Amino acid sequence: MPRAVGAAALALATCIGALCAVPTAATAAAPPPGGEATIASPPSTSEPNLILRGAGKGVLLSDRYTRGSLSWWSTDGRQIPAECGVLAWLGDEVACDGTELKIRDYATGATESVPRRENRAWAAAFSPTQVLAHEKDADGRYVLHLLGRANEPRKDVPVTGAGALGSYAVLASDARGALVEYWGAGPEGKHRHGLLDYATATLKELPEVPGGGATYNHVGLGAKWIAMVRSNEAVMVSRTDPAVVRTVPIGTYPERVLPVGDWLIADTGDRDDPVVTAYPIDGGAPRPVLERLDGQLVLGADGGAYGLSTIKGSTRWAVHRISADAQGALRVQEALAVPPRPADRRSIAIAQGDLSALHVDNTEFVLGYRTSVAGPPSITEAPVWRCERSASDPLCPEAAGRFGGNAATGDGRIVGMSADPAGCSTPCSVTVHIRDARTGGSQRTVKLPGAVRNPGIVSSSGRYLLVGAETEGVPRKLVLDIDAGKVLDIKPAPAAGLWGSLLWQPEGDKGVVAATDLRTGQVVRHVDLGSACRPYELQANGDWFYSTCAADGAGAAAYHVPTRRRIPLPFVAERPLGQVRLGDGYVVQDDAGLNLYNLRSGQPVKEYQVQQYVAGYGLDWSVDRFGGRPAHLDQGETIHVVGVTGAASPLGVIDQNVPGTLDAKTAGSRQARWWLSKPVASWRLTARNKASGITTVVRSGGETRGAIDLVWDGKDQAGRVVMNGAYEWTLLAVPADGQGARLKATGPVTLTGARPPAGRGRP
Template structure:
């Protein structure tokens, strides 16, 4: 509903132009051979990351956090990067830049440029006019004097500014085509703090009225085409530009943070987030009018005398540059001069496993969102989250499972893991592991790591096990955590370790041999010679694929596939050996100064298959590899999620961990559960049990698409609900890989069933 604005009508004009802030084009890159899917971040509840610098026919905008250079943007869709950011001085569409000793002035609307040569002992000030440039010089006593240098179309090439004596210091607060508003301190011990209006046409500075109170000055001043707005705490006046002796008192109801004069109105913003409305105060003393609902950043004096700001209007959450002007009758008008893109919500700490993708969203609150990507063919991604949790009074620890301390990991069985330090500790901290079931109503549990740790980092997660690297009393260690049991299994004396399913891989000796310890039994069950001839310094494990280096500087970086015995050198020494790296199923992803490269190894020959980078001059902000499939996920500078596929044949489907009881009591809930962790998603599965005595085979359960783990509770009944005989069984798990690559899985084992009971009056099957 539009607010009432009183007798002086506040006309809300239509937008001057169409949506015109065109995102800077990403650096040209070849499409990913394995396909790519994207997911834009939803709009943020906060203002865009933009600051308005100058207003003409177009707007000079800069990014608040330097994600892109300052640019001039017009209502017709043009977006031109500024040569020197916000520049030395600005006037409408013109930006003045210091180039060597010259001042280069560029008009972004017309494309015209000109240069003003420097004068000896002159410093460029922050003001220009269509015909002149303001400069300053120091006299023999070190005091400042002002001069106007003529531009190309001005015959007066050097005019001293009169009307004010030497200054100990000065600052240009605002300027337009006719003059500049200057704050200055007079020279000498008695030098006063004053404000003056410099008139370009006459090259004279007119002293503006002093603030009341003797020795005090105005807190805020703002230039306008007719008046100068001057505020001292809760008192405001409007001073005539043509005759500073003409002053009008303006009644304001709140001390403002920013002011400008438009027509006969004082435009004021309180700078108070609890009351963000920008008001227009008339000089005739009547009631103020709301003009903008919110303002982010400064009010800028437009080339036409309007007041412009990045703002919202009429209760809308849509941000744009709005300009406030006065018409011939003195009524205010608010016009949308430039639409700007919504600020995307911040995304951080992404993790992906078995095609399930998670990201921490930081906006008005912190939440973790889960999306699902395809696991066969080119990547696709759900556009809406399938699951989310949000920090609230009832769920204080939701974001901790995607925390920024030491990274975030997806376990591959529907859980995500993060860490937190006690009381914001940053060194030698008590650290807690947070585990979250990524489903609606999913459980949250914690595991406290022992002692005080430094440089804590999640190395990898696989099902129920977590591998963490840390320093314990300044010595590198690897901590192995069973997140199901809620305990630390071991603290290893080496930082070079890899985790895959229930196998913990570590170096054995100094000749390139690594050994796998089964965490279920504590026994070494496999050894692999990496053919490197050195003890691994950096090490990763993923199924039959391994990555290692021989030293801290990355010497001997190579991948090794145990199935074929092929060692593939990697080209990292020349790039950046210690850059972040992840090993996938037959591929390596390596980051080098914000550029992420996918090296495909599946053919046995190294191929740099794809490179991903942010916008020009910027980096990828976060990335993760799906260890249980062929996907890379990353965030660009616009908070857009990208999922990139990897070509070639993936590894065979396998069971990488299992928890199947030797004896299953159908009457006891705690002993009826069986779980099989899988190396990649499956499209369907079937569990059968063959009675070893009778030879009868029963279908226990079947299922459709499953990602990460087959988890079931056997109550002694088959798929049809029929009770089976107690006794010794051989179970068989059959599963079909969802990616269509490799043979179906067949895993077998033994179990003894007890406690199966028949309903009263029914015989055995």
């Protein structure tokens, strides 16, 4: 099912005219000073989030997920909302409840008020000349009345024919009358159906249909016939002479029925065969007329049947009109095109400026977009990669799924989780899915050990993943090496943060945190966060840290290592954990919306705020930890990428896997990889022979996001074989955002299997 959306999502998805009113669902207090880029969701092939209510010269449509959001749509592009408590509708007219009944004709713009009579209450039906109402007699029974509109001299006419009613309901109505379900007065009052004729103010009892049950949930009022369904057939009663009855076999119990001319239009389909079929009332072969009807069939002011649907061979949604011509033949026409709603986006993740989004339409698919990393934010309009759940790729969406959270690793991969049994309401087996974010990218899995509850991704960085889960009721954290496909032996503290190959954890009772190098298991660094408490919650991002002092978020603060500045954050305590994410010099807080606090000046400056539409779902959002920007979804499924002012952190290597000895003849020892803190515009790797002092350019490249990954086969960039021996490699890289110094990283490597040192013969 699509994600429920509010009024703004409907307006954004379906607005087609200059008069379209767009209520606010998620609004920013002011344009972000760092700029903003957006990308709308692709159009959905699923049904719109609309319900067809009525049809005249235009059509009346309401939002499936927002009560009272009825709007009149014209064929010339206008869309006008009915800003009132809607009681009933007829063609282009809408009646609004109140002390007086206000009726507006949206086709002409004419308005009219019908004053309420003493002891009268409105019913949900009216005609061009009268309004149906009721009063209660001394015994609490209902007596129906027709109250005259401005062009009707009879201002209050009692309805005769059935007497006082124990209860009643209007099932359908048109300009001539209403189909009424009612019960007689008294405890033994019989259940009946009747046709109320507005012209004569009489309620004529219709024939009782054996086997019809206590109520008819499937009835239809047409210009010539009334249809009442029982089991796999419909009983057709003549509207002018109720003694004339026909029975139409329809094979299966229909969802909706509506007579048109001498045809019965019935929605007898299901999800596998969603066909609307027309059955001749006097017998004959049925014929399909519509596919994928969404909602009800509506009797239009012209006597035709209207439905929000597609036609055979098309995914285009429109309001279609089914009518009978003078010879009785059926015609199907498009009355109003309905713009497709956006595909439902379930989750997003962003790292190194690359963003992925999980979409749900008729299937699940993942789209990847590329955002700019320098200057104002921008984003590619077309996706740069995609995958779709299919027989050949059944696990495509798992790495982008919402269960347990999802994340981008910063080296071109996305990770997510799945559970068996699904949902993990009981201890379950959890699988971590890792996918290369590129078209045709490979996917692999890692299983968490044992049965767990409440699994969730805490943080990801390159080849390492920090996850949380409960085992036998005890919360714990695990570190996964997703390159090796295994869970590491290290046991993180409850408060732990991951950055590159460093796992940061509290040490002692104060604000000191220690970094364990996951490559060696050794503690390699300490930082005093300047706090008097042991961190209860901890996040690390380069030289930035975020911590709290208690489960309710008390003492929330950021810390910047180079300036040794602790920055208290203006967060309200007593909030759930996990509502704050740390970026490069900023934090984003989820607090009934999103608040972005820029920390780069040394003070928490609120640069951006999104106020969530309170009736909708939580906004999905993500933070690019690798020198990048935050992103979020709005209620209209549009992605927003928000710029952050100020200088980003310098470029650095946050993890590396470089062999100490490289054998040019052995493929397994040639791989070298450096994980970067943010994208680079260009890079170059050189090797200086320690004996001769000669420097060789090994490889070079242009823009790279995430990791520099290469295989050195003992040759230089020109393809010449390099001599064996001891070398010092140097990696030089230019930051793509233009901020900070050029990266220079060095290390030793011994080359073998290439060419022997000069002056020595080959063996």
